[in-house]
Amino acid sequence: MGRKQLWMVIAALIMVNCLTVAFFLSKASEASGTMSNEEAVATVGKEAISRQDWLNELESRYGKDVLKEMIDQMVVEEIAAKYHIKVSDQEVEREFRMLQATANSFSQKNYKNEKQWKEKIRQSLLLEEILTRDVVVSNKELKGYYDKNKTLFDVPAAYHLSHIIVKTKGEAEKASKELANGSSFAALAMERSIEEFSANEGGDIGYISEEDERYPEQYIETAKKLKAGAYSKPFKVEQGYALLKLEAKISGKKYSYDDVKEQIRRQIALEQIKTPVSASTFWDEAKVDWFYGSNKK
Structure with a gap:
C-alpha cells in the first residue's frame, strides 16, 4: 500500500x-x-x-x-x-x-x-x-x-474550498450580489446549494489538489487566483453554476x-x-x- x-x-x-x-x-x-443514574435522559410518551x-x-x-x-x-x-x-x-x-x-x-x-x-x-x-x-x-x-x-x-499544493451550486446563471448572480452585500457564504450554501452533502456543511468540501478527480479542473484554476477568504464569480459546471470560496491554502513542498x-x-x-x-x-x-x-x- x-x-x-x-x-x-x-x-x-x-x-x-x-x-x-x-x-x-x-x-x-x-x-x-x-443527573442521577435513574433520571431520564429522554421520554417517549x-x-x-x-x-x-x-x-x-x-x-x-x-x-x-x-x-x-x-x-x-x-x-x-x-x-x-x-x-x-x-x-x-x-x-x-x-x-x-x-x-x-x-x-x-x-x-x-x-x-x-x-x-x-x-x-x-x-x-x-x-x-x-x-x-x-x-x-x-x-x-x-x-x-x-x-x-x-x-x-x-512531495506534498502537493492544496486548496481548502467551499462552494455553492445552483441550477441557473440567474440564481448564481443573485447569490453573488448577496455575498457582495455581506451575506454569509456558509449560510447561503446551506440555504441555496443543490449539492446536499456539502450544503449541510456550509458548502465546505475540504482540501483538494490537482490530483483530485472529484471536482472539475476549473476548481483548482479558480482557487489559484483567489486570496484566502475571497470568493469567485459564478462559472458553469455540470450541475449548473458554481461559486467558490478559498478558505485556506497549503503550499506544495518537495522533501x-x-x-x-x-x-x-x-x-x-x-x-x-x-x-x-x-x-x-x-x-x-x-x-x-x-x-x-x-x-x-
Whole structure:
C-alpha cells in the first residue's frame, strides 16, 4: 500500500475514533454532572430512557473499542519510553501536511482538531519506530528507494474550498450580489446549494489538489487566483453554476532524501518484518490487564 493511500485509511480511522471517543466521553461526563443514574435522559410518551440505560448502551456499543484505544495509547508511550524512542516535530508536521493535502479529511469543522490529529500521527509514527527499532536497512537501499519514489514524498499544493451550486446563471448572480452585500457564504450554501452533502456543511468540501478527480479542473484554476477568504464569480459546471470560496491554502513542498530517510527506513522495515502495525503486539510486554479479560485483544 502506498504512503498516501495508507494515510487516507488512517485519516478515516482517526475521524471515526475521534468522533466515537468524543461522543462517548462528553455525553457521559455531561450526564454524570447533571443527573442521577435513574433520571431520564429522554421520554417517549409515558416511557422513559434512564441515564443508566443510556450509558449501558453506549458502553455495550463503544466501550470495548474506546477502552482498547486508550490502552493502546498508553502501551505505545510506555514502550517508547522504555526503549528511548522519539519522533521529531518535523516528522509529525510533514505527515500532517501530507494528510491535509491528500486525504480530503480537513473540512472547516474538523480542522479545529489539529492538535488531536497531530497526536494521532505522533502515536502512529512512534509505533512504527518501536516495531522496526532493530531492523537495519542499508543506505544504498534507502537511497535507491527514494530515487525511484521521489514523488511519493512531495506534498502537493492544496486548496481548502467551499462552494455553492445552483441550477441557473440567474440564481448564481443573485447569490453573488448577496455575498457582495455581506451575506454569509456558509449560510447561503446551506440555504441555496443543490449539492446536499456539502450544503449541510456550509458548502465546505475540504482540501483538494490537482490530483483530485472529484471536482472539475476549473476548481483548482479558480482557487489559484483567489486570496484566502475571497470568493469567485459564478462559472458553469455540470450541475449548473458554481461559486467558490478559498478558505485556506497549503503550499506544495518537495522533501529531500535527508528529510524522509527515516520514514523510508520504517516503511522498508515494516515490509520486511511483516508484523501488523498494532500496539496489541506489546500488550504482554506492557503487562496489560483490562476489564474485558487479561491480555485478550
